[in-house]
Amino acid sequence: MKELKQLLIMMAMVIVGITAMSMAPSSVHAATDNSLAAVQKKGTLVLATSPDYPPYEFQVNQKGKSKIVGMDVSIAKKIAKDIHVKLVIKSMTFDSLLVALETGKADMVLGGMNPTPSRRQSVDFSDIYYMGGQDFLINKADASKYPNQKSLANQKIGAQTGTLQYNLAKKYIPGVTIKGMDKGTDLVLALKTHKLEAVGMEKPTAEAYAKNDSSVIAIHSSYKLDKNSTGSAIAFRKGSDSLVAAANKSIREIKKDDLINKVYLNQAGKYLKVNTANTSMGHYWKYFAEGVEYTLIIAAVSGIIGVLLGVILALMRLANNKLLKGIAVGYIEFVRGTPLMVQVLFVYFGVGVIINLPALVSGIIAVSLNSGAYIAEIIRGGIDSVSKGQDEAAKSLGLSKTDIMRSVILPQALKNIWPALGNEFISLIKESSIVSIIGVTDLIYQLNIVRADTYRGVMPVFVAMVLYFILTFGLTRILNHFEGRMQHDS
Amino acid sequence: MTHNAVIEVKDLAKKYGKNDVLKNISEEVHDGQVICVIGPSGAGKSTFLRCLNKLESPTKGQIKFNGTEITTLSEKELSTVREKMGMVFQNFNLFPNMTVIQNLVLAPIKVKKMSSQDAEKEARSLLKRVGLEEKANAYPDSLSGGQQQRVAIARALAMNPQVMLFDEPTSALDPEMVGEVLAVMKELAEEGMTMVVVTHEMGFAKQVADEIWFMADGYIQEQGTPTEVFDHPKTDRAKDFISKIINS
Numbered sequence: 013m014k015e016l017k018q019l020l021i022m023m024a025m026v027i028v029g030i031t032a033m034s035m036a037p038s039s040v041h042a043a044t045d046n047s048l049a050a051v052q053k054k055g056t057l058v059l060a061t062s063p064d065y066p067p068y069e070f071q072v073n074q075k076g077k078s079k080i081v082g083m084d085v086s087i088a089k090k091i092a093k094d095i096h097v098k099l100v101i102k103s104m105t106f107d108s109l110l111v112a113l114e115t116g117k118a119d120m121v122l123g124g125m126n127p128t129p130s131r132r133q134s135v136d137f138s139d140i141y142y143m144g145g146q147d148f149l150i151n152k153a154d155a156s157k158y159p160n161q162k163s164l165a166n167q168k169i170g171a172q173t174g175t176l177q178y179n180l181a182k183k184y185i186p187g188v189t190i191k192g193m194d195k196g197t198d199l200v201l202a203l204k205t206h207k208l209e210a211v212g213m214e215k216p217t218a219e220a221y222a223k224n225d226s227s228v229i230a231i232h233s234s235y236k237l238d239k240n241s242t243g244s245a246i247a248f249r250k251g252s253d254s255l256v257a258a259a260n261k262s263i264r265e266i267k268k269d270d271l272i273n274k275v276y277l278n279q280a281g282k283y284l285k286v287n288t289a290n291t292s293m294g295h296y297w298k299y300f301a302e303g304v305e306y307t308l309i310i311a312a313v314s315g316i317i318g319v320l321l322g323v324i325l326a327l328m329r330l331a332n333n334k335l336l337k338g339i340a341v342g343y344i345e346f347v348r349g350t351p352l353m354v355q356v357l358f359v360y361f362g363v364g365v366i367i368n369l370p371a372l373v374s375g376i377i378a379v380s381l382n383s384g385a386y387i388a389e390i391i392r393g394g395i396d397s398v399s400k401g402q403d404e405a406a407k408s409l410g411l412s413k414t415d416i417m418r419s420v421i422l423p424q425a426l427k428n429i430w431p432a433l434g435n436e437f438i439s440l441i442k443e444s445s446i447v448s449i450i451g452v453t454d455l456i457y458q459l460n461i462v463r464a465d466t467y468r469g470v471m472p473v474f475v476a477m478v479l480y481f482i483l484t485f486g487l488t489r490i491l492n493h494f495e496g497r498m499q500h501d502s
Numbered sequence: 503m504t505h506n507a508v509i510e511v512k513d514l515a516k517k518y519g520k521n522d523v524l525k526n527i528s529e530e531v532h533d534g535q536v537i538c539v540i541g542p543s544g545a546g547k548s549t550f551l552r553c554l555n556k557l558e559s560p561t562k563g564q565i566k567f568n569g570t571e572i573t574t575l576s577e578k579e580l581s582t583v584r585e586k587m588g589m590v591f592q593n594f595n596l597f598p599n600m601t602v603i604q605n606l607v608l609a610p611i612k613v614k615k616m617s618s619q620d621a622e623k624e625a626r627s628l629l630k631r632v633g634l635e636e637k638a639n640a641y642p643d644s645l646s647g648g649q650q651q652r653v654a655i656a657r658a659l660a661m662n663p664q665v666m667l668f669d670e671p672t673s674a675l676d677p678e679m680v681g682e683v684l685a686v687m688k689e690l691a692e693e694g695m696t697m698v699v700v701t702h703e704m705g706f707a708k709q710v711a712d713e714i715w716f717m718a719d720g721y722i723q724e725q726g727t728p729t730e731v732f733d734h735p736k737t738d739r740a741k742d743f744i745s746k747i748i749n750s
């Protein structure tokens with residue numbers, strides 16, 4: 013009963029902590045507006061974007077270096093130049109962009125984003141800088157079957173989840189079945205394999221796909237829309253009036269000279285050609301290499317920290333001290349009871365309100381804290397598996413508790429749990445891929461970039477799959493080697 | 503005789519929940535004495551032995567070792583008592599992750615802060631004594647039960663204990679290996695080691711023991727020389743038990 017009570021208190025403390033942190037941002041934007049001055053003082057304008065959306069923003073692989081380019085990036089550059097600061101680009105998934113803004117990870121967000129009323133509730137928007145219009149992508153073979161929006165009635169249509177295109181199709185096309193996916197590349201793949209009849213997209217994106225893939229074409233939609241739900245605007249943290257004003261000034265200049273159509277889109281088109289000139293996977297090996305590198309770094313560092321944390325938690329859990337035990341039990345139960353993805357988001361955005369941690373560090377912390385809890389349970393099981401007689405024999409020799417643990421119990425426990433620990437390390441390699449949502453350039457992240465850049469749906473997935481397999485298989489061999497070495501004693 | 507009692511037990515009782523395992527035991531073990539404890543299974547013999555080095559905490563009563571009360575000592579202070587009381591278990595309890603020699607030197611190095619050379623030298627001479635010199639670098643699991651138990655005895659002796667406690671050291675062994683272990687114990691007794699041995703080996707007890715304690719139902723029901731207890735048991739419980747082990 014007492015233990016249950018302690019556990020509940022622990023939980024309550026954790027929840028209070030989280031709530032306190034989630035309250036913090038509101039006090040941040042309650043401050044009077046010094047947003048422009050603040051940006052100018054630090055000398056950098058931080059743009060958050062999701063570079064898998066050509067021609068708005070995407071990554072280009074030029075002279076062995078990869079950089080983020082596109083129409084939105086050109087606009088961001090101009091704004092930075094106009095207020096005399098340097099542009100810094102942070103990449104992450106589309107879903108994370110506005111959170112990054114609210115939690116101070118970024119100063120502005122460009123992502124072909126429509127300033128919808130619901131988004132306006134949490135952020136401020138600049139004037140509309142571009143009216144893309146809405147298209148559908150269809151298979152070329154279906155050109156006569158689906159000449160216009162009306163002909164798509166009662167069909168299966170795809171759109172990115174949470175986007176305007178998704179809501180429009182649902183609302184205005186009679187009898188339609190909507191299939192939502194996260195990635196444009198996945199939608200196009202579904203289209204080409206006839207799981208979908210059409211995909212709703214922004215006009216420039218649809219045109220870019222059509223240009224790069226001869227089996228699909230773009231047709232215009234006939235939605236009647238107001239500017240706010242179809243144009244793109246720049247998002248800022250609430251209350252950044254001076255920064256918004258500065259951006260609007262730059263946007264007016266861009267519009268006056270029609271820079272988007274005359275310059276930016278042409279540049280983007282050229283970059284796209286660079287990307288699609290050679291879409292062989294070999295050409296993109298550097299992307300994959302970097303992905304493998306980051307995946308390994310995260311798994312290795314988190315594995316080591318996880319083991320250390322796991323040992324500490326396991327010893328706390330086995331301790332006689334009720335408080336230590338309660339803390340360990342509460343921690344383990346809490347971590348195991350929440351998804352890793354939520355933990356990653358919490359560390360990056362939630363804790364980020366207090367200390368601004370880079371994405372990689374946040375990712376490693378979250379994955380370490382997570383695996384620590386699982387490893388603690390494995391280790392506890394291992395310690396329990398060592399017979400009581402071992403402890404008694406060691407005690408009867410006068411050995412201290414620490415020496416018994418270190419020389420007698422833990423080595424035997426380690427041997428017993430080695431296979432389970434191996435499983436945990438393997439799953440660490442695979443599960444850590446969730447950090448891609450906060451823009452850590454691990455293998456999954458790079459996979460999505462390559463898919464977006466090359467307009468190839470399947471091949472990059474296959475390459476990533478093989479790479480993951482090589483990593484886990486290699487690790488299995490190494491672990492087996494050590495297991496063999498521990499076997500000499502039996 | 504009380505002046506040289508190594509272990510003094512007074513009013514010792516032990517309960518596991520509602521189960522009265524030991525009910526009021528008062529005994530003394532004197533320097534150089536060999537005591538054999540016999541009695542039916544479940545009588546509380548192991549529990550009694552394990553109370554002596556406080557692997558179990560008594561519910562009531564006092565235990566003095568060399569005149570020092572040990573029931574009130576902390577786990578840390580107990581370590582200095584335990585190193586002077588070697589214990590040998592029914593299931594050997596060698597550390598399977600270490601070689602034989604590592605099993606022997608661990609405690610001397612960690613507890614007595616001996617140098618590893620000294621500890622190893624000592625260990626090798628002990629292994630020679632139990633006839634297992636050539637097994638120094640073997641792992642316990644590759645040894646026979648008899649060999650493992652001899653290593654376990656050597657490991658306890660490596661701490662140079664004042665008393666040795668044995669809890670049915672031969673009951674887990676195949677019959678052909680019992681002799682080699684008893685031989686080592688006999689030699690130890692002849693050298694003057696103070697020993698408390700829980701055993702069913704009548705031959706050994708008759709030959710080596712100074713005193714036999716017969717235990718049943720949580721009491722020491724009868725005690726005396728081997729001849730007194732084995733040949734002229736007074737209580738029916740003892741008569742019954744002794745006739746059973748003789749005929750088995």
Ligand SMILES: Nc1ncnc2c1ncn2[C@@H]1O[C@H](COP(=O)(O)OP(=O)(O)O)[C@@H](O)[C@H]1O
Nearest residue numbers: 518521523541542543544545546547548549550
């Ligand atoms: N750790 C324990 N917890 C609960 N009961 C125990 C424990 N150890 C022993 N007992 C009980 O104490 C009694 C005596 O056990 P033990 O001392 O092992 O007897 P013996 O060694 O004479 O066979 C038995 O009834 C046994 O079930």
Ligand SMILES: [Mg+2]
Nearest residue numbers: 547548549670
């Ligand atoms: Mg017993």
